[in-house]
Amino acid sequence: MSHPGFAAILKKIETEKEKFDAISKEVWRNPELRFEERHAHNLLADALEQEGFKVQRHYILPTAFRAEYPPDRSSERQVQVAVLCEYDALPAIGHACGHNLIAESSLAAGFAIKAALETDPSIKGKVIVIGTPAEEGGGGKNILIEGGAFINIDVALMAHPSPTDHLFPPFIGYKNLTVDYKGKAAHASGYPWEGINALDAVVACYNSLAFLRQQIKPTNRIHAIITKGGVIEGIIPEEAQMKIVFRAANLEDLKSLQEKVIACIFAAATSTGCEVMYNINERSYEHLLTNKELANTYKKHAEAMGVVFQDGDHRIIPFMASTDMGNVSHIVPSIHPTFSINTSAPNHSKAFTEAAGATAAQTPTLNAAKALALTGLEVLQSTELLNAVKRQFEEDIIAENIGSS
């Protein structure tokens, strides 16, 4: 910790903590849904520009941005550390995943790494803050990947609020699909035998998925909602629709679960006599590959601030969801630890929304920002660490490919 940049990071975050909090609260008070995060985009882009970053607004996506420091385009190869902001909210319940705190911690980490770089012009490196919209079901990072946002990036850093502190949160792969059943309308009392009931097909499929759920691995998940179920009670529903999400810990499990889910979809069509069409969203989320070298660096700094990671404690169930950061983690060495924000409420609940806007969330969020920035600085100043991170990444990818072949 002798490099002056480490002290500069801690000082920068402490000095500007009110500004970071104000931005976070402004995002929290104005929840915007995936791909519509215009206010958050402008707020964060303005702050980065004022700080001296070179900002590309509307980068690849209308509500994404890319902010770089130093702004020059040197031809010399530089180490590039990316910190990723998220800022989308959920329908009806606002910032129930606390993405305002992700915006805050990554913005603060970006500012702090810049402050560290300013203490030592000999470091040939860059910090890049990337604004990544639409994490909640939109796969914003997948679109940014396809657009080339991660070309030449050496590591990607982000932390996510949750009720627990996990260095290796088991974020699992995710696919979603829409299923449409088509039957035949008829008078529900006068001529029911003339009808084919599409709602029955949806209900049969939903129930089959529920039966399937008890025979799947504890790391698998299935959930569904019914989005269309008829127009009026007196007509046998001709059209019905449901949306299904299924998740698994790796590609192999995801493939196997997909086959079972599709069998449930067809079984319901057969038993009711309906026609069925389903559409799988190809923009799926991959499971998260946490880079051990980066994670251990983050751990060292977070623990020095008093964070106690709960990875080994089997009484504490980690936040096991899915994230488009999973896709990033398969192309660039990444970390995505979770940090607790003084609540036992689960993500995607109204109580978590309250916690994400509360003052009690600030210290853990800023500690996460400090640990991210200190990790970023270590990567920028130590070729040895960067090489170890890259070696670990290659080993993880080889192991993945063996596992799924």
Ligand SMILES: [Zn+2]
């Ligand atoms: Zn969420």
Ligand SMILES: [Zn+2]
């Ligand atoms: Zn989230």
